[in-house]
Amino acid sequence: MQFKVFGCKVNKYYTDNWLNSEYLSDKTGIFVASCVVTDKAKRKWIKFVKQAVRELRNPPPSVPPQNGEGGFAEPKIFISGCGAFKKGKAQEDFFDIYPELAEFQDKIVVLGEKPEELEREIDGETKKEKKNQSPLEREMSRNTLKGTSETEGLGIKNKIKKLPQIYTKxxxxxxxxxxxxxxxxxxxxxxxxxxxxxxxxxxxxxxxxxxxxxxxxxxxxxxxxxxxxxxxxxxxxxxxxxxxxxxxxxxxxxxxxxxxxxxxxxxxxxxxxxxxxxxxxxxxxxxxxxxxxxxxxxxxxxxxxxxxxxxxxxxxxxxxxxxxxxxxxxxxxxxxxxxxxxxxxxxxxxxxxxxxxxxxxxxxxxxxxxxxxxxxxxxxxxxxxxxxxxxxxxxxxxxxxxxFIERNIGKTFKVLIEVVKGSSLCPDGHLPPSRETQTSPSPSLVRRGNNQEIKWKGWTENYIEADEKTFEIIEGKIEKNTIVIGKLK
Missing domain, CATH: 3.80.30.20 (tm_1862 like domain)
Structure with a gap:
């Protein structure tokens, strides 16, 4: 499952929860955490969703369909965040508020704020519903909007049981x-x-x-x-x-x-x-x-x-x-x-x-x-x-x-290293939307070689960005999620 986060740290928290949720464990596609802090912010994620839907509708030839046993459901765009809900629940009039997305209803799943609430609703279905509907049908009819039923499709092999923590922090x-x-x-x-x-x-x-x-x-x-x-x-x-x-x-x-x-x-x-x-x-x-x-x-x-x-x-x-x-x-x-x-x-x-x-x-x-x-x-x-x-x-x-930065040059700080050369992480610790998987770099990939300097990035205690050019390490090892001691230069 790929993902893209817009907006605040609350969105980052719930993105982590959603990507680790049981609900998304057998889904494929892109999870989008939307933001409505300004009109400009709204337009950013809507533009992204439109582009993402077009990519899903026109997948590369190298991705063959996998129907039948062992296959996966058709990829969707799963939207959460403030653009997707009202009082924390999936917004029923979502496509009325954002009519430019209405034509993509077959590809969009609108989610609420908390995955555990959706999963409790799924677990609380009546015996009659369980008898007459498949688990997948129950999920989609109760928790997503009309036109977003899950069907067999491309079968991109990206099943997730339990994602690792997606942020260094x-x-x-x-x-x-x-x-x-x-x-x-x-x-x-x-x-x-x-x-x-x-x-x-x-x-x-x-x-x-x-x-x-x-x-x-x-x-x-x-x-x-x-x-x-x-x-x-x-x-x-x-x-x-x-x-x-x-x-x-x-x-x-x-x-x-x-x-x-x-x-x-x-x-x-x-x-x-x-x-x-x-x-x-x-x-x-x-x-x-x-x-x-x-x-x-x-x-x-x-x-x-x-x-x-x-x-x-x-x-x-x-x-x-x-x-x-x-x-x-x-x-x-x-x-x-x-x-x-x-x-x-x-x-x-x-x-x-x-x-x-x-x-x-x-x-x-x-x-x-x-x-x-x-x-x-x-x-x-x-x-x-x-x-x-x-x-x-x-x-x-x-x-x-x-x-402020100038006053701190020459002072000693502790830096938490968040990105090391060879890592697929973005500067804030999340995966670029163009990637489907994320792994930490092997130590063997970040050692010095051929006089090439290791590239890394982190932050001092008082929120000054530090890297191999601006920070001299005195104590510690250059590895992701490691705290080193040194001086700003």
Whole structure:
């Protein structure tokens, strides 16, 4: 089963789960994790699906059909992610929302968020259904949309019993959904309401990853710093530090990385835990804007002053390992009603060095597919102005990032090697969509030979990319999923 992931780390987590699921164990084709964060993001995966369907309909001559016993079902495009579901369930009106895909219904299977829920439904079929339908017919009639029945076809031999972990890192969901209804976001409609996992379940999954040699776990979620709370709108209390302390106490995983956090739930106790040396010192916040006026229109639970204060506290954290903290941020440019002064409030957060890794994108009115409230707000910012502001923000972000890296040259770091020459992995640890299988390179393929330098890639603790050209290894072996010690150069 090939796969392609669009969007966030939550999609990466569920991609891993789906590819390891019983449901897909006898299926062939391409699994697509879709994203709806912007109209541009929607168009990317739709374009990919169209191309993939055409390839499935016109396979290379070298792939002969394998009908009969031992053959496999016709390849399909299995779509999950926010573009495929509503409140976590497979979206029944999927082809109405995306009519450009309607002609491909015979090749598309629309899935929900969680494979275990689909499998429970399959296991819960009545005896009457079991008698009158084959297991395959039951699966397809209950869990996919009309026109996606499974039939014998090409029989590409790619049966999977249990896939290996598909990422060097372990993306671990600790929380899902959201109750906050931000005016620019489709999350509540797509992922459903807020929930969180039991801390013992989280620790158990980390321990299993450790047992298999894992070195880094990435805590992820839709609003992950709201872990432990009953409502994401209640910002009077935070339990996030409690979870982090529990993980540190009950596991020995070398790296605990935290993905994008809601800043409203980061209290002084969280900041103290962030100083722990096993906590990856790159802290990413869903800032969105530095303007109090814009944040209010977005229905965020904090203002510009709170955000600036938190960024300053995070950036100035003093850790025992002496590593300079990296601070990342999601930023939206051109939200309806954003004036030049509002934009400067955001711009200055970066210019003042409070954010060292920027993920910025222009506001999307979501005129394509499903819509968001802010798309109907007055005072929409023109595309021309959005582009101008994006250019300015990206320019200062690049400069601040370069300054941050420059300050760290000559310092000693630990680097987790994720890619080695001869590996088929992409830089973020996943398989290119053009490949059907993925294996780790043999050590014999990554030794020095004929004066050719080994090529590898990894990341320092504070999220600086390191490779054979920029990092001098002092201690450790160049192998995938190995931590080495050295200096940036």
């Amino acid at each position: 372990k993306f671990l969901l600790i929380q899902g959904g959201c109750n906050s209804f931000c005016t620019f976001c489709l999350t509540v409609q797509k992922r459903g309401r807020h929930y969180f996992r039991d801390k013992d379940d989280i620790v158990q999954e980390i321990l299993e990853f450790e047992k298999n040699g894992g070195k880094e776990v990435v805590l992820t979620g839709v609003n992950l710093s709201a872990w432990g709370l009953q409502d994401t709108n209640d910002t009077s209390v935070s339990r996030f530090a409690e979870l982090l302390e529990y993980i540190l106490k009950n596991t020995s995983i070398p790296r605990v990385r935290i993905s994008s956090m809601g800043p409203e739930f980061i209290d002084e106790k969280c900041l103290e835990v962030f100083k722990e040396t096993r906590i990856y010192p790159h802290f990413h916040y869903s800032v969105q804007s530095g303007s109090s006026k814009v944040l209010k229109a977005m229905r965020r639970h904090y203002d510009g002053k709170y955000m600036r204060d938190l960024l300053e506290k995070t950036k100035n954290l003093k850790r025992e390992d002496g590593v300079e903290v990296s601070v990342g941020a999601d930023l939206i440019v051109g939200f309806p009603g954003e004036t030049q002064k509002d934009f400067e409030d955001t711009y200055n957060l970066v210019k003042d060095g409070l954010i060292t890794k920027v993920h910025a994108f222009p506001f999307s009115a979501h005129t394509f597919g499903e819509s968001v409230p802010a798309g109907r707000f007055p005072d929409q910012v023109s595309d021309t102005e959005k582009k101008e502001r994006m250019w300015k923000l990206e320019a200062i972000a690049d400069q601040v990032r370069e300054d």
